Amino acid sequence: QSALTQPASVSGSPGQSITISCTGTTTYVGRYSFVSWYQQRPGEAPKLIFSGDNKRPSGISDRFSGSKSGDTASLTISGLQAEDEATYFCCLGAGSDTIFGAGTKLTVL
Amino acid sequence: DVRLVQSGAEVKKPGDSLRISCKTSGYTFTSWWIGWVRQRPGKGLEWMGNIYPGDSDTRYSPSFQGQVTISADKSSTTAYLQWNSLKASDTAMYYCVRPVGVYESHIHYISRFDLWGQGTLVNVSS
Numbered sequence: 001q002s003a004l005t006q007p008a009s010v011s012g013s014p015g016q017s018i019t020i021s022c023t024g025t026t027t028y029v030g031r032y033s034f035v036s037w038y039q040q041r042p043g044e045a046p047k048l049i050f051s052g053d054n055k056r057p058s059g060i061s062d063r064f065s066g067s068k069s070g071d072t073a074s075l076t077i078s079g080l081q082a083e084d085e086a087t088y089f090c091c092l093g094a095g096s097d098t099i100f101g102a103g104t105k106l107t108v109l
Numbered sequence: 110d111v112r113l114v115q116s117g118a119e120v121k122k123p124g125d126s127l128r129i130s131c132k133t134s135g136y137t138f139t140s141w142w143i144g145w146v147r148q149r150p151g152k153g154l155e156w157m158g159n160i161y162p163g164d165s166d167t168r169y170s171p172s173f174q175g176q177v178t179i180s181a182d183k184s185s186t187t188a189y190l191q192w193n194s195l196k197a198s199d200t201a202m203y204y205c206v207r208p209v210g211v212y213e214s215h216i217h218y219i220s221r222f223d224l225w226g227q228g229t230l231v232n233v234s235s
Contacts, residue, residue, distance in 0.1 A: 036220065
């Protein structure tokens with residue numbers, strides 16, 4: 001079974017930009033249209049914030065953007081705000097299975 | 110308003126059976142896949158499986174095949190997740206999700222989970 005690797009934690013100050021990476025095998029992450037990102041604040045259900053095929057859902061700030069290079073997908077959050085403090089999960093639809101990364105905890109300093 | 114509303118928290122003993130539910134509203138139930146995601150305490154997300162209520166086509170993650178049963182009732186627009194014999198390791202939050210996917214070369218790929226229920230906490234303890 002393939003795995004997606006994310007950093008355990010990242011941090012940034014208000015107003016800064018941060019990037020969270022999600023690395024897998026080229027065979028899978030190469031299918032960028034099947035990569036999606038979710039935000040989970042403590043005590044809440046996850047929420048879709050970006051996907052490779054449909055970009056940002058309605059109501060999600062344009063401060064969230066995604067990209068891909070080789071076998072790594074990335075989520076960038078610009079203009080960090082206190083409300084962005086949460087855990088972020090990447091996800092890949094890989095046919096017979098759908099895989100999540102272990103999550104990256106974002107701390108806004 | 111499109112919504113997924115899940116049943117309440119459950120406390121069970123090992124060996125018990127259990128069925129939790131996800132009531133959908135605001136969209137055509139039979140035209141979209143619906144599925145389940147597990148989150149163990151303090152851990153990450155795990156996709157369990159999906160069902161297409163229109164024809165009952167059901168897909169399971171290899172990790173959950175044979176461990177749970179996913180079903181759907183078109184008359185009540187409700188999806189279910191069922192266990193026949195719970196284990197302590199089933200203790201987790203379970204989320205109902207609406208997957209969006211595409212078929213390529215006869216394989217179904219999920220591109221995103223665009224809706225999530227509020228979660229159902231299942232606690233299995235002796």
